[in-house]
Amino acid sequence: MTPQNYDIKDPSLAEAGRQRIEWAYREMPVVKIIRERFTAEKPFKGIRISGCLHITTETANLALALQAGGAELTLCASNPLSTQDDVASALVDYGIPTNAIKGEDETTYYKHINTALDNKPNLTIDDGADLVTTLHTKRNDLLGNIIGGSEETTTGVIRLRSLYKSGQLKYPLIAVNDAQTKYLFDNRYGTGQSTIDGITRATNILWAGKKVVVCGYGWCGHGVAMRAKGMGAYVIIAEVEPVRALEAVMDGFQVMPLSEAAKLGDVFITVTGDRSVIDQAHFQVMKDGAIVANSGHFNVEINIPALESLSSGKRTIRNFVDEYTLTDGRRLYLLGEGRLINLAAAEGHPAVVMDMSFANQALCMEYLVKNKGKLEIKVHPVPEEIDKEIARLKLRAMGVEIDSLTAEQKKYLSSWEEGT
């Protein structure tokens, strides 16, 4: 490692980072099993990996598993505000060049992606597709080295499918987000809990009795709405997709257009993966004191320039809380600069769910190496056997046993002859 291939805030934070990484590892039994096997089998001997991920304790444990498997790994942040600086320092200490500083500006963010790519990767791990996009545009001289890559989140998968549709995708990618052991747990329970945690840490509000408007009833929206309800909030859902809106109605939530909900909400949370979901017209009718936060991947879900244009003043009243005073005197509070609040103001998902997401990442990396040159250039699903194996390992680690089909049941379930 050279000082040129890493960039962190403060090397003296390494010991604190190591301790938190160790703490998270206790809750990552599946990654532990994989790491032990990788240590013995070295599936990544001679393989270089560049990862663009939220630099958290859980990511560190994924990185250590890949390193134990023989990978030469370089990391950068997948969001300017999600880095845990102590973890970045610890990673450098562990011999993993890391380029990530919490609060970095956009120029530094892309400089860090480019430094991670200087590793000339054979495999890429991305969260939001900024690394893959940079590789396909400004660094396409490096494409020849690539075996394949994986993508962690919904927004990244959407971008990659669109890259494929445009005919410009240059190597096979695996949509880790779409594994059942990922989105059913990470997006739902992870985002659900950690979004509430992020908003609580930023504001110290009491949820009981609050009117909470959740924009988007996808997997993240399901989690956020469920957890807000559990805290005693009165939850309103805004959706654009009829089946999901119907599901929200039958899950017991009030569903209405955001233009209506905007007048009622005390707290607004976007989790859509879309842009300008909360827009000028909504700010114009919000109550004095309304809090606005985003937990979707990019900071475009809340139209911040529109909020700024309506405001006569702005001050940071607490960490991650910006107070905007509107020209009519109302005050609106934007959390975490509109960036994913669970990572900006809290620690992201608990390790116990990231265990499954990152087990998928680790096993998909191995799958790509094993199938080098054999995979079609497109966005692949996570192989079903990997998804099922992770669920089996997780259940075992939790001490939960389940039934299995009898021979008679297997035959019955695969036949059509038997009826009434």
Ligand SMILES: NC(=O)c1ccc[n+]([C@@H]2O[C@H](COP(=O)([O-])OP(=O)(O)OC[C@H]3O[C@@H](n4cnc5c(N)ncnc54)[C@H](O)[C@@H]3O)[C@@H](O)[C@H]2O)c1
């Ligand atoms: N904060 C985190 O740690 C974290 C974790 C996982 C995913 N994500 C991100 O969260 C976002 C949502 O992910 P998901 O898995 O729930 O996606 P999803 O596709 O399951 O759900 C998104 C929902 O938003 C709805 N939607 C789109 N535009 C809308 C609009 N204008 N108004 C209201 N609803 C609208 C869609 O119809 C859909 O039902 C993505 O950007 C994803 O990358 C963040």
